[in-house]
Amino acid sequence: MTRDDVLAVVRRHTLEVLIDVDPAEFDANRSLREVGAKSLDVLEIVSSSMKSLKIKVPRPELVDVQTVNQLVDVFYAHVQKRA
Amino acid sequence: MKRLLLTGASSEIGHAIARAAVAADWDVALCCHTAEAKTAAFAKELATVRDDAKCRAFAFDLRDSAAAESAVGDAAEFLGGLDGVVLAHGVTHQRLLAELPDDEWHSVIDTNLTGAFFVIRECLREMITQRSGAFVFVTSTAAYGMAGAGAYAASKAALHGLSATIAEEYGERGIRSNALAVGAVAAGMFTRTHDASAQRAFAEKSALRRLGEPQDVAGAALFLLSPAAQYITGQVLDLDGGKR
Numbered sequence: 534m535t536r537d538d539v540l541a542v543v544r545r546h547t548l549e550v551l552i553d554v555d556p557a558e559f560d561a562n563r564s565l566r567e568v569g570a571k572s573l574d575v576l577e578i579v580s581s582s583m584k585s586l587k588i589k590v591p592r593p594e595l596v597d598v599q600t601v602n603q604l605v606d607v608f609y610a611h612v613q614k615r616a
Numbered sequence: 617m618k619r620l621l622l623t624g625a626s627s628e629i630g631h632a633i634a635r636a637a638v639a640a641d642w643d644v645a646l647c648c649h650t651a652e653a654k655t656a657a658f659a660k661e662l663a664t665v666r667d668d669a670k671c672r673a674f675a676f677d678l679r680d681s682a683a684a685e686s687a688v689g690d691a692a693e694f695l696g697g698l699d700g701v702v703l704a705h706g707v708t709h710q711r712l713l714a715e716l717p718d719d720e721w722h723s724v725i726d727t728n729l730t731g732a733f734f735v736i737r738e739c740l741r742e743m744i745t746q747r748s749g750a751f752v753f754v755t756s757t758a759a760y761g762m763a764g765a766g767a768y769a770a771s772k773a774a775l776h777g778l779s780a781t782i783a784e785e786y787g788e789r790g791i792r793s794n795a796l797a798v799g800a801v802a803a804g805m806f807t808r809t810h811d812a813s814a815q816r817a818f819a820e821k822s823a824l825r826r827l828g829e830p831q832d833v834a835g836a837a838l839f840l841l842s843p844a845a846q847y848i849t850g851q852v853l854d855l856d857g858g859k860r
Contacts, residue, residue, distance in 0.1 A: 580741045580745050581744075584742075584745050
């Protein structure tokens with residue numbers, strides 16, 4: 534699985550949860566909150582993405598994550614570890 | 617098939633809940649702390665309740681955050697998700713508050729309250745991905761105050777707050793949470809801490825003139841998990857036989 538594959542999973546779950554976001558305007562350099570996510574939305578996007586990717590990231594590793602790209606980097610590192 | 621995670625699965629009340637759940641087409645992850653072999657044997661016994669019952673014991677110390685996270689993850693994977701969680705674990709010490717040592721206070725709070733938090737935190741991460749699920753906290757009427765059981769009473773009252781908070785935070789994602797405040801039930805902790813005469817006194821104080829049975833708790837818990845309770849959340853149901 535490539536980093537782009539991981540990004541695609543996060544993007545898919547983000548757009549499923551944030552139904553008002555225009556897919557054409559999805560910008561991985563922005564934070565989920567900037568895109569319009571509330572705390573519950575972030576929890577759902579993160580949990581659903583981890584489930585789809587079959588990884589479990591310890592909470593402390595997610596504390597400093599700001600942008601979608603940073604989230605994808607953390608997930609991708611765990612996907613590589615799993616492989 | 618519906619999928620249930622049950623804590624306190626090695627207790628008499630835990631067994632009654634598991635039996636009722638399996639009979640009602642739930643598969644069950646039986647979570648216990650010390651009685652792994654006994655609970656594993658019980659898991660096999662549940663196959664006599666329903667041939668295709670999928671049940672397994674998961675032994676861990678729920679006061680250990682990492683252990684709880686790992687075990688809940690394993691249980692959810694075993695079941696293929698989580699539709700219900702019943703938290704039926706608990707410990708107590710009988711002592712006046714003024715004489716309650718630090719270690720006994722921490723032991724009760726760590727197990728009954730913090731352990732429940734560690735478990736529900738992981739369950740919520742699982743349930744939010746499916747936007748459904750129900751929690752039932754088996755608490756106690758001791759939550760309203762009980763002489764000689766201050767730490768236990770405080771822990772159970774705190775669980776009412778925890779349950780109501782789940783209801784508030786996750787209701788919009790289809791997740792419900794309720795508490796079952798159990799009165800005098802002729803099982804485990806109650807029979808260990810009350811002699812025959814005290815048990816009779818409790819029975820006489822109830823409108824139904826009897827002690828509760830583990831099956832009474834199981835029936836109410838299964839109701840709160842069921843679609844029949846789909847508009848009930850954030851509530852505390854007193855299961856006390858109609859205390860007078």
